[in-house]
Amino acid sequence: MNSHIGFLFSCLVISGITSSISISGGGNETDYQALLQFKSMITNEEGLSSWNTSFHFCDWSGVICGKRHRRVTALRLKSQGLEGSLSPHVGNLSFLRHISLSNNSFQGTIPHELGRLTRLRALDLSSNKFNGVIPTNLTRCYNLEELELSYNKLVGSIPKEISFLSKLTLISIRTNNLTGGIPPALGNITSMEVFSAAENPFGGSIPNTLGRWKSLRGFGCGGCNLFGTIPHSIYNLSRLANFSLAGNELIGSLPSALGAMLPHLVFLQLRHNNLIGPLPPSISNCSKLRILEVGDNNFSGKLTIDFAKLKDIYKISLYNNIFGGEADDMKFINTMENCSRLESLNLNTCQFQGVLPASIGNLSDRFRFLNLHGNHLHGRLPSSIGNLVGLTALDLSKNQFSGKIPSTIGKLQKLQDVFLSENQFSGPIPDAIGNLSLLITLYLSSNRLEWHIPSSVGNCYNLLALYLEDNNLSGRIPRQLLRLSSLALALDLSQNNLIESLPTEVGQLKMLTSLDLSDNNLSGNIPSSLGDCISLVSLSLKGNSFQGIVPSTLSSMRGVSTLDLSQNNLSGQIPRFLEGLILLEYVDLSFNDFEGEVPVLGVFANTTKFSVLGNSRLCGGLPELGLPKCKGTGKHKRRFPLFAIFILIASTLFTILCFAYVWGKKKKSQPSQSSREGxxxxxxxxxxxxxxxxxxxxxxxxxxxxxxxxxxxxxxxxxxxxxxxxxxxxxxxxxxxxxxxxxxxxxxxxxxxxxxxxxxxxxxxxxxxxxxxxxxxMPNGSLHDWLHSNVTTTKLNLLQRINILIDVASALDYLHNHCLPAIIHCDLKPSNILLDDDMVAHVGDFGLARFLGTNSNKNSTSGIRGTIGYAPPEYGAGSEITSSGDVYSFGILLLELMTGKRPTDNIFIEGLSLHRFADMALPDHVIDVIDDDLLNLHQEDAIPMIADVKKIEECMASTVKLGVSCSVDSPAQRLNIVNVVHELQHILDTLQNS
The missing domain is CATH 3.30.200.20 (Phosphorylase Kinase; domain 1)
Incomplete structure (x- = not known):
C-alpha cells in the first residue's frame, strides 16, 4: 500500500514539475518571439548584432531578465542608433518593468499594445521621431511611475485619462506638437514630482488644480502659448526647485513673499512674458538659487534683491525690463561679492541710472559675461574692471560712460568680444588693448576717442572685426593693423581724422568682407595692392583726398557689391572693368574729376545703381544722365584697320606660344620651388x-x-x-x-x-x-561626428552652425575663384569638414578633386563623382565637373546642418528628397523641419547675446532658403558661391545684432 502511495506521489511531483516547465518555457518562448518581432522592425540591425541564436535572449545586448523566472524585465537600448518602428509585440513582454529606447530614430506611432504592460514602471521613448497621439491605453499601465515622451513629433492633446495613473511621479513630454491645453484633471496625480512639457503649443491657462502636486520639484512649461496669470496655488508648492514658464504670454505680478513660499528654488525662469510689478526682494531668501531669468518682461521699480545670500547663483538675466530711475540704481552690485560662482550678468536695456560701482571688480574669477548695454549709466568705467580676469564678453554700449578707457582692460586676456560703442569715452585707445590676443570683435565706435590708433592692435591676431568709426582719431593708419590677416568681417575707421596715404599693407587683408575708410583726411593714390582684398563685398573710400586714377587691380575684387569712391580728387576715365563686376549693386563716383565717356553696361545700365554727379568733364552714358555727347562718336569715326587687328592678334598668340614652350622646357629641367625650399x-x-x-x-x-x-x-x-x-x-x-x-x-x-x-x-x-x-x-573631429554620432553630448548652436557654413563657403570661394587653375572639391560632405580647437571648420579630403579647365574634369562612366546624396544629379548623367556641382553639395550639407537629417535618411523615398523636404517648408513652416537639437538649444539660451526670438527664426528660415537655392537640380539656377558667402555673412550679422 505504501509503495502505491509513494508511486502516486512521485507521479504528482513529476507532473507538477512538467507543468511548471511547460509554463516557464511557454513564457520564455513568448518573450523570445516578441524580441524577434521587435528586431524585425528595426531597419538597421547593427546595434542588435548580439541578438542571435548564439546567445540566450537574456544575454542579448540591452535585454535584462529576472533571475527567478528568466523573463524579460527591462529593455535598455538607449542611444543605439536604431531606426525603424516599435513593434506592437513588445506588449507581449508581460514582465516588463522598464523600457528605455531614448535617443534613437524610431518613427511611426506609439503602439497602443503597450497598455498590456501592467507591471511597467518606467517608459522612456524620448528623443525619437514618434508621431501620432499619446495612446489612451497607456492608462492601463497602472504601476507606471515615469513617462518620458519628450523630443518627438506627437500631436493631439494630453489624454485626461492619464490622471488615473496615480503612481506617476514624472511626466516628460517637452518638444512635441501637443495642443488642447494642460488638462485640469492632471492635478489628481498627487504623487507628481516632475512635470516637463516645454515647447508644445498647448495654449490655455495654467490649471489651478496643479496646486495639489505637493511633492512637485520641477515644473517646466516654457514656450507653450500659455496666457493668464500664474495661479496662486503654484506658489504653495514649497518643494519646487525648478520653475520655468519662459516664452509664454503670462500676465500679472509675482507675490512679494515669493522667496519665503518657494525657499528651495534652484532655477527660476520667467523670461519672455508680460509680467509686471517689482521683482520681489524676498528672492534673497532663495539661498539655493542658481539661475534667475526674468528678462523681457515689464518688471519695474528699484532692484533691491540682496544677492549676498545667493552664494550659488551663476546666471542673472534681467534684460529688457523697466528697472531703475534713481542715482544709485547699481548699488545692488555691492551685494554680489559673495557670489563666488557667478558667471553671467545680463542687465541690458533696463533703464538703470547712476555710476557703475568699483565693486564690479570684486565679482567671481569665474565671471565671464557682463552685458550693461542700453542703460543710462555715466561716469568713468572703474579701473577695477581689470580684476575680472575670466571675462570673455563685455558689452557696455549705448550708455553715457565718459573719461578714458582704463588701461587695466589689458589684463582681461580671455576677452573675445568687447562692445563699448555709443558712449562718451575720450582720450587715447589704451596700448594695453594689444594684450587681448583672443579678441574677436572690438566695437569702439561713436565715442570721443582721440590720438592715434595704437600699433599694438596688431597683436590681436584673432581679430575678425574692428569698429572705430565716429571718433576723433588722428595720425596714420598703423601698418600693423593692416597685417592682421584674421580680419574677415569688417574694418571700419570712418569719420575720424586719419591722415597721409593708405599703406600698401592693406592688400594683406585678403579675407576682409567690409572696409570703410570714409570721411577722413587720407591722401595720395589708391594703392594697387588694394586689389588683393579679393573677399571684399563693401568698400568705401569716400570723403578723403585720394587722387590719381582708380587702379586696374581693383578688378580682382569680383565679389564687391557696393563701392563708394565719392568726394575725392580721383581723375582719369571711369574704369571699364566696373562694367564686368557682375555682383556690383551700387557704385558712387560722384564729386571727383573723372573725364570721358560714362559706361552703359553692367551696373551703369541703371541710373539708380550708380552716381557720377559732380564730375564736370564726363560725357555720354545713359540719356537720363543728361550729359553731353562725347566727341568723335559720329558716323565718320575712324576705325582701326581690320588687317592691323589681325596682325596684332596673330603676333600676340605667336609670342605666347613661344614663351609657353620655352618656359615649359625650363620647368622640366628644374626642380620645383617647393622641393628646392624643402x-x-x-x-x-x-x-x-x-x-x-x-x-x-x-x-x-x-x-x-x-x-x-x-x-x-x-x-x-x-x-x-x-x-x-x-x-x-x-x-x-x-x-x-x-x-x-x-x-x-x-x-x-x-x-x-x-x-x-x-x-x-x-x-x-x-x-x-x-x-x-x-x-x-583636428581635436574636435568632423562635422558628421557632431551631427550624427554619440562622440559628444554637446550640440551645435545656431551661431556655431552659421559660422561653420561661412567657413566652408569661404573655402569653396577660394578654391573656385582664387586658385589658378580653379579646383573643384567633388566630395563635400560632413565627414570631410573637420573642426579645430576653436570650432573653426576646415575642408579636407581632396582625393576626388579636379582642376577646372584640364582634362581631369571630364567624367567617365567608371569615374567616382562624389558621395551618394551629396553629388549633384548632373554628374550621374555624365556631365562635366563644374564649380556648381560643389555648390549643390554645399546646399545639401547646409540643409543637413539645419535639419539634422542625412540626404539618405529613410524618410526620403518616393520622390521626396532633403531638398524637397526643406523646400516644401518654405516660407511659413521652416521651424517644422529644423533640427530638434538646434531648437532645444535656442530655447535654452545656448546662443549668447541674442534676445530677439522672431529674428532668430527668420535667420533660420533665410538659411534654409539659401540651402534650397544652392541645391536645385539645374546647375544654371544655383547660386554663385560668392553670393552664398555674402548671404551667410548677412545672416550672421543679423543674429549678432538681434
Whole structure:
C-alpha cells in the first residue's frame, strides 16, 4: 500500500514539475518571439548584432531578465542608433518593468499594445521621431511611475485619462506638437514630482488644480502659448526647485513673499512674458538659487534683491525690463561679492541710472559675461574692471560712460568680444588693448576717442572685426593693423581724422568682407595692392583726398557689391572693368574729376545703381544722365584697320606660344620651388609606424573606401598630434586619389582648408607600396561626428552652425575663384569638414578633386563623382565637373546642418528628397523641419547675446532658403558661391545684432 502511495506521489511531483516547465518555457518562448518581432522592425540591425541564436535572449545586448523566472524585465537600448518602428509585440513582454529606447530614430506611432504592460514602471521613448497621439491605453499601465515622451513629433492633446495613473511621479513630454491645453484633471496625480512639457503649443491657462502636486520639484512649461496669470496655488508648492514658464504670454505680478513660499528654488525662469510689478526682494531668501531669468518682461521699480545670500547663483538675466530711475540704481552690485560662482550678468536695456560701482571688480574669477548695454549709466568705467580676469564678453554700449578707457582692460586676456560703442569715452585707445590676443570683435565706435590708433592692435591676431568709426582719431593708419590677416568681417575707421596715404599693407587683408575708410583726411593714390582684398563685398573710400586714377587691380575684387569712391580728387576715365563686376549693386563716383565717356553696361545700365554727379568733364552714358555727347562718336569715326587687328592678334598668340614652350622646357629641367625650399619635413614608413603605435586600432579615428586615418605623434613635430591618412593601395582608385590630393595640396593655402604637413611615398617592411599624407590634427573631429554620432553630448548652436557654413563657403570661394587653375572639391560632405580647437571648420579630403579647365574634369562612366546624396544629379548623367556641382553639395550639407537629417535618411523615398523636404517648408513652416537639437538649444539660451526670438527664426528660415537655392537640380539656377558667402555673412550679422 505504501509503495502505491509513494508511486502516486512521485507521479504528482513529476507532473507538477512538467507543468511548471511547460509554463516557464511557454513564457520564455513568448518573450523570445516578441524580441524577434521587435528586431524585425528595426531597419538597421547593427546595434542588435548580439541578438542571435548564439546567445540566450537574456544575454542579448540591452535585454535584462529576472533571475527567478528568466523573463524579460527591462529593455535598455538607449542611444543605439536604431531606426525603424516599435513593434506592437513588445506588449507581449508581460514582465516588463522598464523600457528605455531614448535617443534613437524610431518613427511611426506609439503602439497602443503597450497598455498590456501592467507591471511597467518606467517608459522612456524620448528623443525619437514618434508621431501620432499619446495612446489612451497607456492608462492601463497602472504601476507606471515615469513617462518620458519628450523630443518627438506627437500631436493631439494630453489624454485626461492619464490622471488615473496615480503612481506617476514624472511626466516628460517637452518638444512635441501637443495642443488642447494642460488638462485640469492632471492635478489628481498627487504623487507628481516632475512635470516637463516645454515647447508644445498647448495654449490655455495654467490649471489651478496643479496646486495639489505637493511633492512637485520641477515644473517646466516654457514656450507653450500659455496666457493668464500664474495661479496662486503654484506658489504653495514649497518643494519646487525648478520653475520655468519662459516664452509664454503670462500676465500679472509675482507675490512679494515669493522667496519665503518657494525657499528651495534652484532655477527660476520667467523670461519672455508680460509680467509686471517689482521683482520681489524676498528672492534673497532663495539661498539655493542658481539661475534667475526674468528678462523681457515689464518688471519695474528699484532692484533691491540682496544677492549676498545667493552664494550659488551663476546666471542673472534681467534684460529688457523697466528697472531703475534713481542715482544709485547699481548699488545692488555691492551685494554680489559673495557670489563666488557667478558667471553671467545680463542687465541690458533696463533703464538703470547712476555710476557703475568699483565693486564690479570684486565679482567671481569665474565671471565671464557682463552685458550693461542700453542703460543710462555715466561716469568713468572703474579701473577695477581689470580684476575680472575670466571675462570673455563685455558689452557696455549705448550708455553715457565718459573719461578714458582704463588701461587695466589689458589684463582681461580671455576677452573675445568687447562692445563699448555709443558712449562718451575720450582720450587715447589704451596700448594695453594689444594684450587681448583672443579678441574677436572690438566695437569702439561713436565715442570721443582721440590720438592715434595704437600699433599694438596688431597683436590681436584673432581679430575678425574692428569698429572705430565716429571718433576723433588722428595720425596714420598703423601698418600693423593692416597685417592682421584674421580680419574677415569688417574694418571700419570712418569719420575720424586719419591722415597721409593708405599703406600698401592693406592688400594683406585678403579675407576682409567690409572696409570703410570714409570721411577722413587720407591722401595720395589708391594703392594697387588694394586689389588683393579679393573677399571684399563693401568698400568705401569716400570723403578723403585720394587722387590719381582708380587702379586696374581693383578688378580682382569680383565679389564687391557696393563701392563708394565719392568726394575725392580721383581723375582719369571711369574704369571699364566696373562694367564686368557682375555682383556690383551700387557704385558712387560722384564729386571727383573723372573725364570721358560714362559706361552703359553692367551696373551703369541703371541710373539708380550708380552716381557720377559732380564730375564736370564726363560725357555720354545713359540719356537720363543728361550729359553731353562725347566727341568723335559720329558716323565718320575712324576705325582701326581690320588687317592691323589681325596682325596684332596673330603676333600676340605667336609670342605666347613661344614663351609657353620655352618656359615649359625650363620647368622640366628644374626642380620645383617647393622641393628646392624643402618646405615639407621628410618622414619614413618606420616613423609613421612608430607615431601610430603600429597603426593600432586604438589610434584609428576614421576610415573610408580609399584610406584609414590614425592619430599619432611625430618625434620631430613638437609632440603635437597629427592625423595620418594611410591609403588602401589595394583598392582600385586609391593611388589616383593620392595623386589628386597631392596635386591639390601643392598650390592651396587657406585658413578653412585642412593644413597638410607632409606626405610619405615609400614601402613597408614587407616591401609593399606605402603611401600616406600627414595633416594637422583636428581635436574636435568632423562635422558628421557632431551631427550624427554619440562622440559628444554637446550640440551645435545656431551661431556655431552659421559660422561653420561661412567657413566652408569661404573655402569653396577660394578654391573656385582664387586658385589658378580653379579646383573643384567633388566630395563635400560632413565627414570631410573637420573642426579645430576653436570650432573653426576646415575642408579636407581632396582625393576626388579636379582642376577646372584640364582634362581631369571630364567624367567617365567608371569615374567616382562624389558621395551618394551629396553629388549633384548632373554628374550621374555624365556631365562635366563644374564649380556648381560643389555648390549643390554645399546646399545639401547646409540643409543637413539645419535639419539634422542625412540626404539618405529613410524618410526620403518616393520622390521626396532633403531638398524637397526643406523646400516644401518654405516660407511659413521652416521651424517644422529644423533640427530638434538646434531648437532645444535656442530655447535654452545656448546662443549668447541674442534676445530677439522672431529674428532668430527668420535667420533660420533665410538659411534654409539659401540651402534650397544652392541645391536645385539645374546647375544654371544655383547660386554663385560668392553670393552664398555674402548671404551667410548677412545672416550672421543679423543674429549678432538681434
Amino acid at each position: 618646405r615639407f619635413i621628410k618622414v619614413s614608413y618606420g616613423q609613421l609606424l612608430k607615431a601610430t603605435n603600429g597603426f593600432s586600432q586604438a589610434n584609428l579615428i576614421g576610415e573610408g573606401g580609399f584610406s584609414s586615418v590614425y592619430k599619432g605623434i611625430l618625434d620631430d613635430h613638437d609632440d603635437r598630434f597629427v592625423a595620418i591618412k594611410v591609403l588602401h593601395l589595394q583598392n582600385r582608385g586609391a593611388h589616383k586619389s593620392f595623386i589628386a590630393e597631392c596635386q591639390a595640396w601643392q598650390s592651396i593655402r587657406h585658413r578653412n582648408l585642412l593644413k597638410i604637413i607632409t606626405s610619405c611615398s615609400s614601402v613597408d617592411f614587407q616591401g609593399n607600396d606605402f603611401k600616406a599624407l600627414v595633416y594637422e590634427f
